[in-house]
Amino acid sequence: MTPALGCLLGYGEVRGAYFGPLGQTNSKVSTSNGRELFRCEVDLFDVERDRFPCDDGRFQTVLACEIIEHLVLDPMHMLLEIRRVLRPRGTLVLTTPNVTSFTSVSRVLMQSGNPQGYPNPQCEGRESETPHVRECAPAELREAVESAGFKVISLSLSTARVGSFDAEKVEAFLRANGFSGDLRGEQMYCTALAGPDRPVTRYPSFLYDA
Numbered sequence: 001m002t003p004a005l006g007c008l009l010g011y012g013e014v015r016g017a018y019f020g021p022l023g024q025t026n027s028k029v030s031t032s033n034g035r036e037l038f039r040c041e042v043d044l045f046d047v048e049r050d051r052f053p054c055d056d057g058r059f060q061t062v063l064a065c066e067i068i069e070h071l072v073l074d075p076m077h078m079l080l081e082i083r084r085v086l087r088p089r090g091t092l093v094l095t096t097p098n099v100t101s102f103t104s105v106s107r108v109l110m111q112s113g114n115p116q117g118y119p120n121p122q123c124e125g126r127e128s129e130t131p132h133v134r135e136c137a138p139a140e141l142r143e144a145v146e147s148a149g150f151k152v153i154s155l156s157l158s159t160a161r162v163g164s165f166d167a168e169k170v171e172a173f174l175r176a177n178g179f180s181g182d183l184r185g186e187q188m189y190c191t192a193l194a195g196p197d198r199p200v201t202r203y204p205s206f207l208y209d210a
Contacts, residue, residue, distance in 0.1 A: 001063070003030045003038040011061070015054075020044025022053065047071070047078040054085040062086055064094045068144075069132045076202060079148035086194040092150055094190045098157055099135035102184045105174065106165040138183040140206055141190055147201035150192035157185025 006014040016028065022045045030038040043053050048071055062082045068075050082092055097117045098104070104115035118132045136144070142152050171181040 001065070002028070002040045006038050006040070014040055015059075016040050016042035017047070017052075018042050018044055019046060022046070022050045047081070048073045048075070049077070052081045052085050056084055057087045057090075058085050059090060060087055061091045061093065064092065066095055068094065068141075069096050069135050070130045072130065072133050075144065075207065076148060076204065079144060079150075080200070080202075083149050083194045088194060088196045090194045092145070092190075092192045092194065094141075094145065094192070096141065096188050096190075097132070097135045098138060098183070098185060098188045100137045100184065101157075101186045102167045102170050103165070103186055105184070106167075106170050109170070109173070110165070136188075138188060141188055143204055143206060145190060145192050146198075147204045149195055149198040149200045151195050151198065152190060152192045154189070154191040155183075156189045157183055158187040158189070159185055 002014050002016055005011045018026075024044040026042045026044065028040045028042055029036055045053060047067070062085065064078070064082060068078070071078065079092075086092065099115055103117075107113040107115050116132050116135045138155060138157070142155055145152055171184070174184075175181050
């Protein structure tokens with residue numbers, strides 16, 4: 001993704017972020033036929049605890065792709081730090097699974113699996129990322145992003161699904177029983193603008209209330 005941002009979309013500076021000890025930076029290089037095409041510095045830190053190692057208003061765009069569903073302690077810390085390092089009206093692009101998708105609903109109705117996409121813990125001795133801790137509904141994702149002082153300008157969903165089931169049958173069942181069939185795609189894509197004067201709710205109740 002980072003080479004595409006720099007080489008195809010023309011971003012002047014592209015930095016990465018990954019979990020690790022605060023203050024450490026790794027350098028990643030893309031090459032072709034032995035020639036360096038792209039270089040990216042990757043800052044290591046904890047998005048739920050640490051102040052991001054970046055100045056206020058440094059970036060025009062921040063991508064948070066497939067990460068919020070893995071956070072255990074304080075997802076709002078990440079969103080608030082993203083807003084801090086964005087310029088006024090800078091863009092957040094956030095992607096995450098939709099726990100209210102047709103796939104999730106079908107698993108519940110048919111008692112065939114967990115509604116979350118990747119709920120399983122990792123086996124001992126197998127290095128991997130944290131499984132999905134909490135997947136959001138579309139309304140929850142919007143509330144979290146807006147609570148961090150962003151203005152949501154787009155919340156779209158993919159049409160893909162996981163597993164074999166009759167999506168039209170599930171949709172017909174929902175609508176026949178008074179439930180919406182909208183916003184039932186597998187994956188959510190949220191685009192939002194940082195608003196320096198927008199109100200902030202540090203601890204939205206749906207995330208933090210017992």
